[in-house]
Amino acid sequence: DGGITQSPKYLFRKEGQNVTLSCEQNLNHDAMYWYRQDPGQGLRLIYYSQIVNDFQKGDIAEGYSVSREKKESFPLTVTSAQKNPTAFYLCASSAAEPLPYNEQFFGPGTRLTVL
């Protein structure tokens, strides 16, 4: 079945450690996104990528980094510079055609807890 996978589902990290969240899609979508969700805050955009080897900062990119070396993969690294990383992280993808904007497909999310 086509879809988006995120791993791991739960992740625990010690303060000061970098951690990488995985996101893989087999929908052949060009665009991929990372969102952070905090209680009562909705979804906030961290980074997005509309094509391989290119990505753009979203509203809250500080303390995060991404790469897009393959169309199907868009890993997110939460660095030690992120002051409050405990949150629920959602990865999404969308097609570029036929509309200028299509609906997003979301993964199941990764819940990151900093100990």
Added chain:
Amino acid sequence: AQKVTQAQTEISVVEKEDVTLDCVYETRDTTYYLFWYKQPPSGELVFLIRRNSFDEQNEISGRYSWNFQKSTSSFNFTITASQVVDSAVYFCALSEALSGGSYIPTFGRGTSLIVHP
């Protein structure tokens, strides 16, 4: 200021009641897209509907209906005869063109709907 406002943080109803989730948006663009997503307890958002700014026709899909009114910048979502399975967080989103022609959505803070049996 928020571009997408979902003023109702939480709504609690009893099964079979009708419920309306409000969404008010703000944009200067003439071309934009509006969306509703459902986030069940499992966490994965599910797409419900997309509407472009040139199509104000209301839509009905089973027990779901959407009322788009440009005059009041609103895109409200009504569930008729609610069921326990409708319990979820519902997000409204606005997509506008950025410089370069990209459309990146902005989400509201969501409305948590609890349907009691």
